[in-house]
Amino acid sequence: MRLAKYLAQAGLASRRHAEELIIAGRIKINGVIVREVVTLVDPMTDQVEVDNRLVVAEPHFYALLNKPAGYISTVQDPQGRPTVVELTADLPVRMHPVGRLDYDTEGLLLLTNDGEFTNLVTHPRYRVDKRYLVQVQGYITDAESSHLSRGVVLEDGLTAPAVVRIKERNSTSTTLEVSIHEGRKRQVKRMCAAVGHPVVRLRRIGLGFLDLGGLEVGQYRLLSQDEVERLKREILGRPG
Numbered sequence: 001m002r003l004a005k006y007l008a009q010a011g012l013a014s015r016r017h018a019e020e021l022i023i024a025g026r027i028k029i030n031g032v033i034v035r036e037v038v039t040l041v042d043p044m045t046d047q048v049e050v051d052n053r054l055v056v057a058e059p060h061f062y063a064l065l066n067k068p069a070g071y072i073s074t075v076q077d078p079q080g081r082p083t084v085v086e087l088t089a090d091l092p093v094r095m096h097p098v099g100r101l102d103y104d105t106e107g108l109l110l111l112t113n114d115g116e117f118t119n120l121v122t123h124p125r126y127r128v129d130k131r132y133l134v135q136v137q138g139y140i141t142d143a144e145s146s147h148l149s150r151g152v153v154l155e156d157g158l159t160a161p162a163v164v165r166i167k168e169r170n171s172t173s174t175t176l177e178v179s180i181h182e183g184r185k186r187q188v189k190r191m192c193a194a195v196g197h198p199v200v201r202l203r204r205i206g207l208g209f210l211d212l213g214g215l216e217v218g219q220y221r222l223l224s225q226d227e228v229e230r231l232k233r234e235i236l237g238r239p240g
């Protein structure tokens with residue numbers, strides 16, 4: 001098995017992060033530093049160390065968090081801002097977020113210590129539905145709403161078709177439900193700004209078949225094994 005895959009499966013963040021650890025010379029196999037990302041490892045016989053600590057396979061946890069605004073979706077923040085992993089700190093393993101929500105975005109965010117699961121859910125090839133409740137400035141017309149759903153041109157290209165439903169609108173503000181399967185940086189905010197309606201509040205309410213349910217802001221619940229399997233099946237059944 002490739003070393004990066006092994007490290008990801010063992011819960012050491014994503015495969016990409018594992019490759020960075022290898023290149024940085026922080027991984028030893030049987031006492032010898034390896035720096036080649038293509039290195040193979042035999043999980044049954046090889047002893048793998050990260051920063052001189054033996055890697056021991058740990059059980060996988062999958063948390064569904066209702067992220068509050070004001071938390072950054074990384075494991076650490078150089079600026080010292082609160083991170084989403086602090087909200088699952090009572091779990092006995094090191095969790096990492098599955099994809100990102102912006103600092104000021106709220107709502108459904110998965111965290112896990114299973115790097116393979118993270119790769120699957122965040123890979124652009126697998127088109128996982130992400131549903132957002134979006135409050136924007138001003139009154140969005142039907143024409144603007146259908147523009148959003150057909151796709152808008154952003155600096156990184158045309159967005160894929162989205163499902164857009166207007167929930168409420170008046171002269172100063174509109175609330176929309178927007179469902180997309182791409183995961184570009186700040187995508188919903190940029191889409192709405194592109195049709196002239198800056199986002200005031202953004203909340204992710206669903207991912208695949210999962211939704212927030214009655215989960216309070218700042219709280220998480222663990223996914224059941226059935227939910228994890230169902231999500232994987234849903235994702236693998238829908239390649240891009």
Ligand code: URA
Nearest residue numbers: 102105186187188189
């Ligand atoms: N789109 C955004 O603009 N921000 C997010 O956090 C998620 C989707």
